[in-house]
Amino acid sequence: MNLKEIQDKLQLRLLTAPIDPASIDIRAGYTSDMLSCVMTGAPSGSIWVTLMAHSNIIAVATLLDIPAIIITENAQPDDSTLARASEKEILLYSTTKPSFEIVGRLWEMGVRSQ
Amino acid sequence: MVPDKQPITDDAAGKITRVEELAYELSVGEVMTKKVFTLRPDQTMREALDDIKKHRISGAPVAVDGNLLGILSIEDLIRSLRDGRIDLTVADYMTTNVITARKEDQVVEALKLFVKSNVGRLPVLDSSGVLVGVLTKGDITDGLLKALQTDYEAEELIRYRASHLFEDIVSDRSTLTLRYSVKKDDFSHGGAASNNIKKALLRLGATPQIARRCGIAVYESEINLIIHTNHGGMLRVEIEKDRITMEAYDDGPGIPDITLAMQPGYSTASQAIREKGFGAGMGLVNIKSCVDEMNLTSSPERGTSLFMVMHLEKTRHTSI
Numbered sequence: 001m002n003l004k005e006i007q008d009k010l011q012l013r014l015l016t017a018p019i020d021p022a023s024i025d026i027r028a029g030y031t032s033d034m035l036s037c038v039m040t041g042a043p044s045g046s047i048w049v050t051l052m053a054h055s056n057i058i059a060v061a062t063l064l065d066i067p068a069i070i071i072t073e074n075a076q077p078d079d080s081t082l083a084r085a086s087e088k089e090i091l092l093y094s095t096t097k098p099s100f101e102i103v104g105r106l107w108e109m110g111v112r113s114q
Numbered sequence: 115m116v117p118d119k120q121p122i123t124d125d126a127a128g129k130i131t132r133v134e135e136l137a138y139e140l141s142v143g144e145v146m147t148k149k150v151f152t153l154r155p156d157q158t159m160r161e162a163l164d165d166i167k168k169h170r171i172s173g174a175p176v177a178v179d180g181n182l183l184g185i186l187s188i189e190d191l192i193r194s195l196r197d198g199r200i201d202l203t204v205a206d207y208m209t210t211n212v213i214t215a216r217k218e219d220q221v222v223e224a225l226k227l228f229v230k231s232n233v234g235r236l237p238v239l240d241s242s243g244v245l246v247g248v249l250t251k252g253d254i255t256d257g258l259l260k261a262l263q264t265d266y267e268a269e270e271l272i273r274y275r276a277s278h279l280f281e282d283i284v285s286d287r288s289t290l291t292l293r294y295s296v297k298k299d300d301f302s303h304g305g306a307a308s309n310n311i312k313k314a315l316l317r318l319g320a321t322p323q324i325a326r327r328c329g330i331a332v333y334e335s336e337i338n339l340i341i342h343t344n345h346g347g348m349l350r351v352e353i354e355k356d357r358i359t360m361e362a363y364d365d366g367p368g369i370p371d372i373t374l375a376m377q378p379g380y381s382t383a384s385q386a387i388r389e390k391g392f393g394a395g396m397g398l399v400n401i402k403s404c405v406d407e408m409n410l411t412s413s414p415e416r417g418t419s420l421f422m423v424m425h426l427e428k429t430r431h432t433s434i
Contacts, residue, residue, distance in 0.1 A: 033391055034391060034392075034394035034396070035337075035391045035392060035394070036334065036392070036394040036395075036396035036397050036400055037394055037396060039330050039333065039334065039396075039400050040330075040396065040400050040403065044322075044326070050391075052390075052391045054301075054390050054391060055301070055302060056301060056304050056305060056390065056391060056392075057391070058305075059304055059305020059306070059308070059309060059333070060305065060333070062305065062309050063305060063308055063309055063312060063326070063329045063330065063333055064326070064330075065322075065326075080302065
């Protein structure tokens, strides 16, 4: 699924430098706030939904080839996290909604765990 | 090409191709034709016609000692033929209001001139105004194609060299060792070593699966050194033709009960660490599932040493 479609439908706020979301294909989805669980569970090319806004989410996403992260409940990543995400070409989104709702909406749109 | 009237938007910038980048990187001087055939202003139009026919060109700059005076095109020759005044001089028929490009200009600037003016060729001047070349659209196409070819060859060469590293070096046992030191509590650099290792493995021709599995194993080790040691520790990755050996070691405090530490969900991480998203008690479990061999030894005196091996079978793996 096209990331632009997800961004529009879920009304996500893009926090990072301009990479065209329409050029990114989302192949699956994953949610967890525990980094080790993400390490085992998230397929490459997934969109990751988390409450974590800490800079370590970028390291994990880079390692797993996760192109986009949705940070929920309005948690705010700091400037160094945003800079690192831009450097690694990972799109960070912010939403006020909780993870549960975002995951539900993604599932409705047809995003699956594999 | 990005039209010159519109500013480049972020959206458009994302779509700029390598060719468009090159149009900004290459200078007019790099792609122009340097051997310029010029006409003299005192030549007759008849002589000019002969010269133009001989060189199979459709026009030429008019210059004396590198000073550009005008440009003569086929259209000017036709005009003189029509008027029956072919014995007049080049100076009588040439266009004196010449659009020129500068040698230092980006190719994209010259492209804009071509679009705006609809001329077939641009005389090129250096910074002191001396005629140094001629630029046609064909020159730009050739220049861009050559630059693309060079780009491609350079990237191919790097890829080839890296993936044939072990074939090129003859020894009884060739290894490539990467070492990283990891500091205690340095969460801001957590994942830096593992990402670098993953990148190096891909460069060396490892499959994305192998690079990912090694990356995860090293990441978990890296985080363990950051969280659970007295002073941090070292990561050592040894790459050989048929296997990758990864090692993480520290100088304490050691793991009191390894069997317990290996249990999924068991963690000694503090609440503060858990709030950062760590301490799920899955680190060692993840490592075990990623690598082919794992050996964990620990004592309060000597610290902890984690030894991991990934075998690179021919079937699973091509290059390393």
